[in-house]
Amino acid sequence: MSILETPYQELAQEASRDLKGDGVSALLKQVVQLALRFLTKECDRLKLKSSVPGKEYFSFRVKGKKNKFSRPINSKLFDPGTAVKLIDRLVSAELAGVSQAQRGRALYSAAMSYCCATDLLKSDDRKTPATFFEIFVGHLASRAFNINPHKKIDVLALAPGYSLPTDFVFDLGPAKSRIHLPVKISTRERIIQVWAHQRVLDGVYGINRFRGILVCLTETNMVRKDLSVLEVCLPEQWAIYQMFISQLYRIYYFDLPVKYAPLAKRYPIHSGQQLFRVL
Amino acid sequence: MSILETPYQELAQEASRDLKGDGVSALLKQVVQLALRFLTKECDRLKLKSSVPGKEYFSFRVKGKKNKFSRPINSKLFDPGTAVKLIDRLVSAELAGVSQAQRGRALYSAAMSYCCATDLLKSDDRKTPATFFEIFVGHLASRAFNINPHKKIDVLALAPGYSLPTDFVFDLGPAKSRIHLPVKISTRERIIQVWAHQRVLDGVYGINRFRGILVCLTETNMVRKDLSVLEVCLPEQWAIYQMFISQLYRIYYFDLPVKYAPLAKRYPIHSGQQLFRVL
Numbered sequence: 374m375s376i377l378e379t380p381y382q383e384l385a386q387e388a389s390r391d392l393k394g395d396g397v398s399a400l401l402k403q404v405v406q407l408a409l410r411f412l413t414k415e416c417d418r419l420k421l422k423s424s425v426p427g428k429e430y431f432s433f434r435v436k437g438k439k440n441k442f443s444r445p446i447n448s449k450l451f452d453p454g455t456a457v458k459l460i461d462r463l464v465s466a467e468l469a470g471v472s473q474a475q476r477g478r479a480l481y482s483a484a485m486s487y488c489c490a491t492d493l494l495k496s497d498d499r500k501t502p503a504t505f506f507e508i509f510v511g512h513l514a515s516r517a518f519n520i521n522p523h524k525k526i527d528v529l530a531l532a533p534g535y536s537l538p539t540d541f542v543f544d545l546g547p548a549k550s551r552i553h554l555p556v557k558i559s560t561r562e563r564i565i566q567v568w569a570h571q572r573v574l575d576g577v578y579g580i581n582r583f584r585g586i587l588v589c590l591t592e593t594n595m596v597r598k599d600l601s602v603l604e605v606c607l608p609e610q611w612a613i614y615q616m617f618i619s620q621l622y623r624i625y626y627f628d629l630p631v632k633y634a635p636l637a638k639r640y641p642i643h644s645g646q647q648l649f650r651v652l
Numbered sequence: 653m654s655i656l657e658t659p660y661q662e663l664a665q666e667a668s669r670d671l672k673g674d675g676v677s678a679l680l681k682q683v684v685q686l687a688l689r690f691l692t693k694e695c696d697r698l699k700l701k702s703s704v705p706g707k708e709y710f711s712f713r714v715k716g717k718k719n720k721f722s723r724p725i726n727s728k729l730f731d732p733g734t735a736v737k738l739i740d741r742l743v744s745a746e747l748a749g750v751s752q753a754q755r756g757r758a759l760y761s762a763a764m765s766y767c768c769a770t771d772l773l774k775s776d777d778r779k780t781p782a783t784f785f786e787i788f789v790g791h792l793a794s795r796a797f798n799i800n801p802h803k804k805i806d807v808l809a810l811a812p813g814y815s816l817p818t819d820f821v822f823d824l825g826p827a828k829s830r831i832h833l834p835v836k837i838s839t840r841e842r843i844i845q846v847w848a849h850q851r852v853l854d855g856v857y858g859i860n861r862f863r864g865i866l867v868c869l870t871e872t873n874m875v876r877k878d879l880s881v882l883e884v885c886l887p888e889q890w891a892i893y894q895m896f897i898s899q900l901y902r903i904y905y906f907d908l909p910v911k912y913a914p915l916a917k918r919y920p921i922h923s924g925q926q927l928f929r930v931l
Contacts, residue, residue, distance in 0.1 A: 528892055535888055566841075569848035569897055576896030609814055613807055617855030618848055618897075 375494035376411065377487065380404045381501060388508040392522065393515035398464040401483075401509060405460065408486035409453045412443075416493065421445055422601035425631055430593070430602040435493050443489035445593045445602040447481070447628050456482035466516035481627045484509055484590055488558070507556045510588045511541050514554055518543045522554065528577050539570060542583070553583040558590045561605065564614075571619035584622040591628040606632035612639065654773035655690065656766065659683045660780060667787040671801065672794035677743040680762075680788060684739065687765035688732045691722075695772065700724055701880035704910055709872070709881040714772050722768035724872045724881040726760070726907050735761035745795035760906045763788055763869055767837070786835045789867045790820050793833055797822045801833065807856050818849060821862070832862040837869045840884065847897035854898055863901040870907040885911035891918065 384400040391397065416433040419442070423430050431451075433443040459479045462468055468476050488502040495501075515521050522541035529535075540555040553574055555567045567587055574583040592604045611633070615621065626633070663679040670676065695712040698721070702709050712722040738758045741747055747755050767781040774780075794800050801820035808814075819834035832853055834846045846866055853862040871883045890912070894900065905912070 530895070531888060531891055537889065537892055563842065563845075565848045566844050569844045569851070569893075572848070572851065573892060573896045577892075609810060610816065612810060613816055613852060613856075614848075616809070617852045 375491075376407055377404060377490055377494060380407060381487070381505065384508060385504060388512065392508070392511050393520070395465075397508070397512045401464040401512060402460050404505070405456065405464070405483045405486050408490035409457060409482070411490050411494075412486065413453055416443075419600075421595065422599060424601050424603040425593075427631065428602075432595070432600075433489050433493060438493075441493055442595070442600075443492040444485075445595045446485055446489065447591070447593075450478055450481040450628055451485060452478035452482050453486070455479045456486070464512070466513045477627075484627055488590075503558045506558050506590055507541075510556045511554070514541065514543065514552075514588075518545060518552065520544065526574070526577070530577060537573070537577075539574075540567075550581055550584045553585045554588065555585070556588045559592050559605075560589055562607075564611075565618070568614040568618035568621065571621060575619055585619070587621055587624045589624070589626050591626070592630045592633075593628070604630040604632065606630045608632050608636055611636060654770075655686055656683060656769055656773060659686060660766070660784065663787060664783060667791065671787070671790050672799070674744075676787070676791050680743040680791060681739050683784070684735065684743070684762045684765050687769035688736060688761070690769050690773075691765065692732055695722075698879075700874065701878060703880050703882040704872075706910065707881075711874070711879075712768050712772060720772055721874070721879075722771040723764075724874045725764055725768065726870070726872075729757055729760040729907055730764060731757035732761050732765070734758045735765070743791070745792045756906075763906055767869075782837045785837050785869055786820075789835045790833070793820065793822065793831075793867075797824060797831065799823065805853070805856070809856060816852070816856075818853075819846075829860055829863045832864045833867065834864070835867045838871050838884075839868055841886075843890075844893055844897070847893040847900065850898035850900060864898070866900055866903045868903070868905050870905070871909045871912075872907070883909040883911065885909045887911050887915055890915060 380400060380403050384397065384404055387394070387396045387400055412433050416435055418431045419434055421430040421432055429448040430445040431448055432445055434441060455475055456463065456479045459468070459471065459475070460483075462471070463479050463483055468479075471479070484506055487505045491498050491502050491505075511522060520543055522543045523539070524541065525536040525538050526542055527535070528537050540553065543552040543554065545551060553571060555570070557564065557567075564587075567585070571583070571585040574585075592606055593602050594605050595602050624633075659679060659682050663676065663683055666673070666675045666679055691712050695714055697710045698713055700709040700711055708727040709724040710727055711724055713720060734754055735742065735758045738747070738750065738754070739762075741750070742758050742762055747758075750758070763785055766784045770777050770781050770784075790801060799822055801822045802818070803820065804815040804817050805821055806814070807816050819832065822831040822833065824830060832850060834849070836843065836846075843866075846864070850862070850864040853864075871885055872881050873884050874881050903912075
């Protein structure tokens, strides 16, 4: 059993009880600190070949174990020192006054910590990193909105009492749009689901009753044969989904892919507002 | 290397060259015959516990190997004798005159043959059974429509020359709706993609310009701990997708799930037509 197993289990349990609570803050702090300590003390960094203009990547390997790699890490964004320094403010979502650049590095480092450690401590575990990231983002969002999210909505059009499972939904009160907050480690071709769910929400409740905010970690992919890193992006397909399925209100990345950045300014997908932002 | 490896590779290659051609008919015949011979000669049947009212299931195991099971098979639909007897007509899509019951058993047995054999001959190969089923259904449909499908459509609204990858699309001529034919071994939660793609087609080309016809094999799932079989179905969610995302024209199953059958007659999802049919 890995050092992260017990704290992760406790975190998942506490998050399902009270996602925005101080208990989750404390457990997130514990998991991130343990993971960062493991990565910085017990692992070496291996520089990877970057196929992405302007970005550099490395991978962690446990010292003495040459054949197992963590997922690729953006060198400029990974900054465990800042993450540890800001850890209490980070896990409580009290980041006002911290510069955007520092905040971005702290968030990225904390989010990647558990994922990379799990890549090295377990075999082929794709589920718990995704859940960890969902808890991390959901916790920060629920503290920022000061309310816990739901994971289903009533669809009275269909049948009395019937509810549809959803991603996080935050109800900000009667005179405000609710927030539909899907959280994904990476998107690949499954992402069309997010626009489709937004379409259902628009249809059931009316346009702008739910604002769709997609939060993603990264789109990196490591090519094993030459240890190179690329970003898997489908900007043309996203433009089509945004035009023809539904309209997401914002898309945030912890590590904004180079090919998605221009979508923020692209007519007619989103005019007058920035669709894409980094957190 | 398994006995099916080479014929499968040849089939996949030929299918990408000319899906409706006689070459694919011949290779499908060879793969189905080899797979059925392997299953009936070299394997034993193990009866499974059915949690589905009115259906019975078994699993194949290689003789002498107790620990590896094929996916569950519907006992009433699996009929290798009929599949072999009708094999030439089956792979040429010349089934007129064959009773619906016989046709259903021959199609189900042929479709399951490669999938079950692969479950036993390889480890954790989920990709080639899905591709085999797609080729099988795509071949029959392209012979029935007498035209090869495309796997992309032009989206001129976005940019000159840009095309969107799709499932099979059959162009039946200027005065007819085109056919949008997604083919899935089973659906699970990913299936919302099909309604979302249909929505994009409706938006780009106009309503009823593409008729969506979803073809699925089965929704069975085997619970390992007690060797029981259930059908994973989400009829309420499908009803919501059909009401709020887009309208599929038909959904066909090789093994129609018990919980989806009533959707065929359910108001307001589809009135005046049968949405669900078995092939």
